[in-house]
Amino acid sequence: MTFAIRLLTALVLIELAVAAMFLASRTWRAVPVIPNQQLADPLIMPDLQQLAQAAALGTEGAWTQLGSGLVGKGFYAHAELAFREAVRQDRPTLPAQFGLAFSLDRMGRLSESDQEYARVATLPQTAPGDELTQYIALYAQGKNALRSEDQTSAIAFFRQNTNFTAAVYQHAKILVRSDRAEEALPLINEVLSILPYSLEFHFLRYRALKTLGRETEAFQAAAMVERSAHLVSLNYSTQYVTPLDRTTGAARLLGQLTEIAGNNDLARFDQQLREIKRLTDDQPIFALKVVDQQLLQAAIRKSDAQQARETIAKLRQRGMENEWILEAEGDIWQREGEADKAAKAWQRALLLTPNVSLHRKLAAYYGDDHPQDRDYHLGHAALLDGIAAYRKNQLAAALQPLRLATELLADQPTPWYYIGEMHFHLGQNRQAIGAYQKCIALAPNHSRALAKLDYLKATEKSK
Template identity: 25%
Template sequence: MTRLQKLLVAAIALELAGLCFWWRRYSRPGALPPVDWSACMIEDTVASEIRGMESRLQFNDPSGWAELGATYRAFGLFPQAEYCYRQVDKLSPKDRSYLYYWAECADLMGRTRAATKRYRQVIDAKLSVPLGLQTIQYCWLNIGQDRLREENVPAAMDALRQAPDIPKAKFLLARVLIRSGRAKEAIALLDDLLRDSPGVIEYNQMKSWAEDELGDQDAAQEFYERSLRSRQELSKSDPTYQEVLERRKSMGSQSWHEKSLQLETQGKLQDALEWSRKAVQAFWAEDRAQELARLELLTGHPKEAIALAEECVNRVGASAKTLDIIGVASVQLGDRARAQRVWEQAIELEPTPNLYGKLAELRRLADDALGAARYRSLEQYQTGKDAWLNNDLTAAREHLEKAVALYDGHPHTWFYLGETRRFLGDIPGAKAAYRRCLQINPDHGRALRAWERLNQESRK
């Protein structure tokens, strides 16, 4: 081939490359994947806003595609979101955060290999978007979870080890190690997690299992008991989920509901009521109806509040919050008997100090001193139990001792008082509390086990 021919071939190749680049960047994409709105659990106002975004889209604008993709993703339309991110990729934008979101969409559709490919792009490019310095470690966490879904444990462990600063990655690795017969390695990871977050239920449960695997029954029992007085749960969602929630709040009737909440904090109750009513009329949801009922109460409309609460019961069943609203409205209407009935029903669903306090006040107004004292005792018991579940043992003991001083016939109060005293090192006090619990209810299983354990320890 002559020199001239070589130059001509090179020129043609460059021209073809430029043509391909131009076509890739400026060619109009095909139609968006259709959405069957009738089959979606998406309200009409949101669907209308999304259709508006589609109609305004500029096909060569990467930010427009990214915004539409984020909206699709927020409402679970993952094939449509993936299509948008593919168009963003063709336009080669400077902001490459779309790669992580694209990978998430593939994950959420069960396409783990496609997801891993995108996460690898983020890792190879050393990107710090969208999650800052931890972006790459979150990619490794997600790759590890994908390998676990595929039951490829060795590859999962390798990936999870690449995310040492992500608590969830450490936790998953510890769980895999325990199941692989390597509990000693798992304990080192769990100790790190518990050092930073001692109140997480799952960490304490896992540490108990690991100690049990190693044959240390005392340590296993200790961490099992810690898990019982813990409330904090390990977050299961990706950090980007907060973006999803914020986007949902900004669209459709949910934005009206959020506006109502904001107006209420500003003391503009009538305006808040109007926006709340508008949100409920557009799309009924239990939390919205409860909020509207509460605003009706605050603006002096108890009958309207009861009607809204009863609709909640008819649609989705009773909840403590809904029944509480009916109780408050009933008191405002002078029907204390109904208030007592619904508050007692609410306690069966979700006992709270607030509900016990309201029942105590009703009994006081009825000149029932014994009934009032019993409910005040249960109010203190529930407050103490809440403190116990938050591992605040000093506060728990204070409230539980107040509870038994008001009424000493509730076995659970004595049991939790016994547990609290035992954890605080007051063994004689713990024995006295367990003994009283068993006098009231000889078949209280946890009290029987605790009593037996203390007796065994005293014989050692």
């Protein structure tokens, strides 16, 4: 009897201990840890401290917000701890689970990160961006397999992820590199039917066709590369981190500045610019380059030459010299009636980055007194206008400024080359041949024009 009572008492004590441990595990809260570092941006650490305080108080979602803020600034080891606590304390969410996997990924702990990425797929979607997060998690597993040189597993992950364009690209690229270009082409063509101007897929199509020895089609694919643009984001880490970077520090204030700019409230915009500079103690922070540029433009808008010169002087003390500083300096000289000094500043800016605005300012400076110099700048402005229309896929609209450029820049082959490009892509082969011939007459070794001309002559002969 005594033994039974002792046994029962022992069982009760054990149950009480287990219950106490369980209760403690539910009520105990970890202490948030943030880096102890001095950064160029003086606003980052206070923002992170504020997020840490919210996490310590047990605010719902605060651990995830702290982890996100830490990831945004590259503190992955600290972010791991925050996301682990978020997963432990709160009901696991996609942002917390993905953040944990990503932090491990960035620290090179691929096996652990893959396990956490796999858990992302098991969680329910509760927000609009959750489906994309799951696609990215699966894509990350495929990329990790490539980093581990496990091509078979990588293909398996990418094949499961057909709704994510970047995964289709990686799958097709592996096939092309593995001498399976014929299998890759249907994947590539399907994406191009949806994104007809994707540079990534046109270049991949070119490589596939070249591998298969289909030279004519490969030439056509190469021609489309120049017309195309980067439309597919292949770097999921940048895609994930960039918005998180804007949650703390000066980047957070810049996000607010963008919202104000959208309302066209110039007075409030200028006020916010100055507030950002005050809060950051005028530190040379790379992210604030846009603030310096906007402060300079604001001073010029208000015809405040003294403020504009002070801003330029500060920038040059930091070792900065670029086209927008020089163009702004020229604008100040122009407002003060110093046309010659303005032109010199604009010409220096033009050497760094040719743009339509600078060419037009210089054309106005030379005017009727120097028609040759004026026409040189008007011609280059027209050429850049035509190329810009071409980049926007406005082929017919590009022809007018390009033709004007041929009149004003009679000795330049470039306008004729781009006129040939417009006609080539519009399917007007005879006009394209004529334009390429005029380009070659001015530049006999123009390789791209020669290649297009040979291709078109062969095409016309085969008809």
